[in-house]
Amino acid sequence: MAEHNELGKLGEELATEYLQKMGYAILETNWVFQKAEIDILAQKENTLAVVEVKTRSSTDFGLPQDFVKSKKIQLLVKAVNAYVTENDLDLEVRFDIIAISKKEQEFVIEHLTDAFFHF
DSSP, rough: OOOHHHHHHHHHHHHHHHHHHHHOOEEEEEEEETTEEEEEEEETEEEEEEEEEEEOSSSOOGGGGGGHHHHHHHHHHHHHHHHHHHHTTEEEEEEEEEEEEEEEEEEEEEEETTTOOOO
């Protein structure tokens, strides 16, 4: 597996652990709908958090969250609409980004809640 794929997988594992520690129930990971993949679907109380995980080995070229583009956001919105419909959910939906960057030998996790504009 390519090194960036391993870093991304590690980032998703760290994000899942972080969310669980923060009281979220993990409903799905790597959920796919058509061309969209949602990294993590998590629920806390009456909120469904649609979580995009971005992991970078350094911030030399920008913060991890800077790499979530409008095309990706559109795909996530389409995918979560399908997920909510398929599972007949009546929850508030929120789009989050978990940005993970490596600082020396540690990973720094930043959880950006409600990271996208509302659609």
